[in-house]
Amino acid sequence: MAGFVVALVLLYLAPVVLPISEYLHNIVGLTFMFMAAALAWNWLGGFVGQISFGHSAMFGVGGFVAVRVTLALELPFLVAWLIGGLLAGVYALLWGHPTLRLRGPYFSIATIGVGEATRLIATYWSGFTGGSSGLSLPLAENPTKYELYWYGLYLLAAAVAISYWLRRSRIGLGLLAIKEDVEAAGDVGVNATLYQDVVLFLSGTVVGVCGGFYASYQAFIDPQDMFSFDRSIGFILMAVIGGIATVLGPIWGAIVFVIIQEFLLANYSELYLGLYGVLLILIILFEPQGITGLAQRLRRRIRRPARPPAVAATAERSTV
């Protein structure tokens, strides 16, 4: 926890102290948001084991509600993000409460349907979303990308805190039990429906707030981008690359995701999608725990004391 606080303070002060370019500053701010969204996805996909391909639905709902609230009520952007996030959480419950009864691939297939249906509804609901033309935010009242760096950091801090809480609390233990065997968890008194609903609501809310942040960052959003299937896949990739079901893994996954995207985006615009695919295959085959698993393995290897030759030989014989 101390390391987490130190990292936060350093990241908070970094733009003031270090000569960071404006471009890097903006990209890091956006990366904080991706980290928070990936962590939020991981609460459901990693901790509960319910892989969602439809989280772009909450991202889009949060973004569009935040923009509409800003335009109609002229509320401060933070309040608008929060309202967007809460409505995204409610929307997640709306489809999630019935579908969370499904397990494994059945739930995942259902989320694909939810994501695509939401995208189509949003595209045709032009009175609310602007249709394919999207919505613009008034630039004068919008926070600058420079300011958004710190708001992104707050968002990340909140997501990390919730991740730790979920993992270490009674709910976290309940989620582990649900992931292993939902019926057995029910037999020992874990209210699987309630726990899953709580996690889905939290996950949807934080992803929705991230959608509001993204809307402010872009100052223009349209349904094709906000609700895209690629976006849902992006959340999954970040979690898988970093270490699915780990507390902080998705953070490292988001960093890799953004670095690949930014380095290859400009000159090899189609190559980076292929690279994600290759990375995903390598991780699934050789390191299912992603970067976190790899780091843990390396740490164990470094810390392992060298064994005396006689002991090693005895151990070898005993395994034959």
Place this chain on the structure above:
Amino acid sequence: MPIELKLLDDTTDQAKAVNLAQRLITQDKVNFFLGTYSTALVEAQSTVAEQNQIPYVTGGGAATSIYAKGYKWIFGTLAPVANLADTEMKWIAEQQAAGAVPKPARIALVWENTSHGKDFRKGVQDFTAAHPGDYTVVTDESFALDGKDFSAILSKVRAAKADLFMVDAHLPDFITMQRQYLSSNMCTKILTYGARGTESDAKAALGQTGVDYILSAVWWNKQLGNSGLNKEFVEKFTAKFGSAPEWYQALGYEAARSLFTAIAKAGSVDRAKVREQLSSLDMDSILPGGKLSYPPAKGGQADYPFVVQQNLPDGSSPIIYPAEVSTGKGVAPNPACKG
């Protein structure tokens, strides 16, 4: 003044378009910015240009909504899509007066659900409202960009027994819809997809008979002139790329040329000075009307007449309207329709 062009591909992805614009401006420190193609992407990129106060000249965004936000740093070479619909309707009105199109004519109006499509719809609606009794809109349907299946819309159009099938679509949707239109044996007296129809990609995908008699109104065509600026542009382009330019390339060319003209007039790369020059620009152009300006009253969007073309079975696409620049005669009703 030496000019370095940094060219990046946004793969028609809105998030990438914004990220790349930001990268060009904040990291590569470009002085000026030539925009992307298609309304949604231009709309997204224009916010980046406005936030960074950098002149942004685009040859790829025609919707009036882009220029109605009060932004000061965006300039568009594409005239409004409503003008496009209006010009097509004027040619159709001539055919109606000549008895080639029924009166009242039944219009099936199908538009992509974007600012672009809404402008087209408005152009048709304004024209029909100004000519009461001459037209009846029997179908008024929208579709989402990048559609895969238009069969439901086409069924409605067929059931409505439309005489005029008037669609506004971008190239991929045009090709998909026209393929489904042909495969369901539909045939309307007049068929248009707005600005689409003459593209070589469409002919390659649908075959010559698949695009015969399609009406289109475009911002530029090489038949507009065989002298002066037009001749120079067509010759240079053909020599460099081995094929004649279409309106897409012409509008990009004019976007760049107007920016360079403004830089030359400003005598520096000072962004504010170049923006002022773009605002007051009035230069000779290859576009219809022969002039290009970015009137502040229209939010920096150029305003000039369109030309109407029609694909003919011999592979040509003459300009058929307006008469003063026409290079051929249009055909109505569609002779391919039986009965």
